[in-house]
Amino acid sequence: MSDDVKAKDPKKAPKPDITFFHPDLLVVPENGMPPYLQGYRCKSCGNLDFPKPTICLNCWGEEFEIVPLSRQGVLYSVTDIFIGQAGMKTPYVFGYVDLPENLRIFAQMEGEPGTFKCDDKVELTVGPIRMNRDGLPITSYKFRKTAV
Amino acid sequence: MKLMRDVYIAGVGETKFAKHSVDYDVLGRAAALEAMRNSNINRPDVVQSAYVGNGMNGIVTGQTVFKDLGMCGRLPIVNVESACSAGGMAVYSAIKDVATGVTDISLGVGCENHSLHMATGTAFAPSMSDIETMHAAVMTGKYAMRANRYMYETGTTIEDLAAITVKNRRHATNNPNAWFKGAITIEEVVNSRMVAYPLTLQQCCGIADGAGAVVVCTKEMINKLGVQKPIKVAGAVVQSGPYHNRPRDITGDDITESCSHQLYEESGIGPEEVNIVELHDAFTIAELLYYECMGLCKKGDGLKYLRDGDSTYGGKCVVSPRGGMLSYGHPIGASGAAQIAACAKQMRGDCHGFQVDPVPRIAMTHVTGGGLSGTEHAACTMHMLMSAW
Numbered sequence: 001m002s003d004d005v006k007a008k009d010p011k012k013a014p015k016p017d018i019t020f021f022h023p024d025l026l027v028v029p030e031n032g033m034p035p036y037l038q039g040y041r042c043k044s045c046g047n048l049d050f051p052k053p054t055i056c057l058n059c060w061g062e063e064f065e066i067v068p069l070s071r072q073g074v075l076y077s078v079t080d081i082f083i084g085q086a087g088m089k090t091p092y093v094f095g096y097v098d099l100p101e102n103l104r105i106f107a108q109m110e111g112e113p114g115t116f117k118c119d120d121k122v123e124l125t126v127g128p129i130r131m132n133r134d135g136l137p138i139t140s141y142k143f144r145k146t147a148v
Numbered sequence: 149m150k151l152m153r154d155v156y157i158a159g160v161g162e163t164k165f166a167k168h169s170v171d172y173d174v175l176g177r178a179a180a181l182e183a184m185r186n187s188n189i190n191r192p193d194v195v196q197s198a199y200v201g202n203g204m205n206g207i208v209t210g211q212t213v214f215k216d217l218g219m220c221g222r223l224p225i226v227n228v229e230s231a232c233s234a235g236g237m238a239v240y241s242a243i244k245d246v247a248t249g250v251t252d253i254s255l256g257v258g259c260e261n262h263s264l265h266m267a268t269g270t271a272f273a274p275s276m277s278d279i280e281t282m283h284a285a286v287m288t289g290k291y292a293m294r295a296n297r298y299m300y301e302t303g304t305t306i307e308d309l310a311a312i313t314v315k316n317r318r319h320a321t322n323n324p325n326a327w328f329k330g331a332i333t334i335e336e337v338v339n340s341r342m343v344a345y346p347l348t349l350q351q352c353c354g355i356a357d358g359a360g361a362v363v364v365c366t367k368e369m370i371n372k373l374g375v376q377k378p379i380k381v382a383g384a385v386v387q388s389g390p391y392h393n394r395p396r397d398i399t400g401d402d403i404t405e406s407c408s409h410q411l412y413e414e415s416g417i418g419p420e421e422v423n424i425v426e427l428h429d430a431f432t433i434a435e436l437l438y439y440e441c442m443g444l445c446k447k448g449d450g451l452k453y454l455r456d457g458d459s460t461y462g463g464k465c466v467v468s469p470r471g472g473m474l475s476y477g478h479p480i481g482a483s484g485a486a487q488i489a490a491c492a493k494q495m496r497g498d499c500h501g502f503q504v505d506p507v508p509r510i511a512m513t514h515v516t517g518g519g520l521s522g523t524e525h526a527a528c529t530m531h532m533l534m535s536a537w
Contacts (some may be wrong), residue, residue, distance in 0.1 A: 021283075050393055082342045107283060
C-alpha cells in the first residue's frame with residue numbers, strides 16, 4: 001500500500017484545542033508590560049461588561065469599545081477546592097475578585113490553599129487553569145495577593 | 149403564575165432515595181404509580197397530561213417512564229430539564245395545565261439516576277461553554293464561597309454549619325425514604341473529608357437516585373376521585389436567574405428572594421404563616437442563608453434562628469422535616485417533586501415516626517437549578533401548599 005493511502009486524511013485531523021483563554025479578554029503585552037483584562041463598553045448605552053457580551057444585555061447594541069480593566073482588585077470570597085473538576089490537580093483555589101469598575105471576576109488564585117481570606121487585596125497574573133484536549137495547559141487570567 | 153382556577157394535589161408518591169441499581173425510568177414509574185394510586189386512580193387513561201423532570205439521563209425520559217405504564221399514546225408527555233430545579237418545574241408545569249384549563253388532571257414527576265451514569269469522585273460543574281466552568285468552577289466551591297463570606301461577615305463557624313446536617317439527619321431518623329439518617333455529631337460532620345473549604349463531605353448532599361410524583365387536578369376531579377384530604381396549590385412560581393457580572397451579596401440570593409416575594413404576593417400567605425419548608429439544602433450553608441432570604445427571619449438573624457431551635461420541631465417553622473437533601477441526597481431531577489410529595493404527606497399526617505405536630509396546614513417548597521455564571525442560580529421553583537379540608 002502506498003504511503004498516501006496509509007496517511008490520515010489531513011482534512012479529518014482534529015483541530016488543536018486552545019492553549020490561551022481568550023485573547024479578546026486577556027492581553028499579555030509583548031513588550032513585557034503587565035497583563036490586563038479587557039472590559040467591553042456598549043457604544044449605545046455605556047453599559048460596561050466582562051466577559052464580552054454577544055449583544056448588549058441592556059439595550060441590544062452591537063458595537064463595543066474595549067476598556068482595559070484595573071489590575072488590582074479585592075477578593076470578595078475564596079475557597080480551597082479538594083474535590084474538583086475531572087482532570088484537575090487538587091487542591092486548587094478559586095474566588096471572586098471585585099474590580100473598581102463594578103465588575104466581579106471569577107478566577108483561580110495563584111498561591112497556596114489556606115493563605116487567602118475575604119477582602120485580601122489581589123492583583124492580576126497569568127497562569128495555567130486546566131489542561132486542554134491535547135494534554136497541553138491552557139493559560140488564562142488568575143489573581144494573586146498583591147505584593148506589599 | 150396567576151392561577152386561573154383552583155388546583156389541588158390529589159395524591160403523591162416517592163421512592164426511597166439511595167444508590168439504586170435500577171435506572172431513572174424505573175424509579176419515575178414507581179413514584180408515578182404510587183401518586184396515581186394515592187389519588188384513587190386505578191387505570192392508565194385518567195391523567196390527561198404529564199411532565200417529567202430529569203437533568204442528565206438523556207432523551208425521551210418522560211415517554212420512557214410512561215411507556216411501561218400503558219400511558220404512552222394516551223396523553224401528551226413533556227420532558228422538563230432545569231438541572232436541580234427540574235422536578236419542581238415538572239410539577240409547576242402540571243399545575244399550569246390544570247390552572248389554565250388545558251386539562252382537568254395532570255401529573256408531574258421528577259426522577260434521576262446518577263449512580264448508573266457518572267464517574268465517581270468528581271464534582272458537578274456547569275457546561276464547558278461557561279466561563280467559570282472553563283476556570284474549573286464546581287458547584288461545591290460556589291456554595292463554599294457563600295459560606296466563607298457569611299462566616300467572615302457574621303462570625304458563624306464550621307460547627308454552626310455542621311449543626312444543620314445534625315438537625316436534618318435527626319429529622320429523617322424514622323423516614324423510610326431518607327438515605328442518611330439518625331444521630332451524627334457536629335464533630336463527625338466537621339471532621340469528614342474536606343470537599344471545598346469550609347464544606348466537608350457530611351455538609352454536602354449525597355449523590356443519590358430517586359423519584360417523586362404529584363397528581364394535580366380540579367376540585368371537581370377531587371370529588372369525582374373521592375380524595376379525602378385535598379391540598380390546595382396556593383401558589384406556584386418559576387423564575388430565571390438575574391444575570392450580571394457585578395458584585396452581588398452572595399450571602400443573599402437574588403432569585404430566591406424574588407421568587408419568595410412573588411409566591412407570598414400571589415398566594416396571599418406570608419412567611420410567618422408557613423408551618424414547614426423543604427428548601428434547597430444541597431449544602432449546609434444554603435439552608436442557613438435561606439432562612440433569611442425567604443423571610444423566615446430578618447437578614448443577619450439566620451444563625452440565631454438556627455441556634456434558638458426555630459427551624460426544628462417545636463420551633464417557629466420546621467425546615468427540612470423530611471431530612472432535606474442533606475438526608476435524602478439530591479438526584480437533581482427528582483428533588484423538586486419529592487419535596488412536594490414529602491410536604492403533602494406531612495400535611496395529611498402520614499409521617500409516622502417523623503410527623504410534625506401539630507399537623508402542618510401550610511407548607512412551602514423551594515428548589516434552585518443550575519450554576520450559570522453571572523447568576524446566583526439559573527432557575528428557582530417554589531410552591532405554597534395549603535390544606536383544604
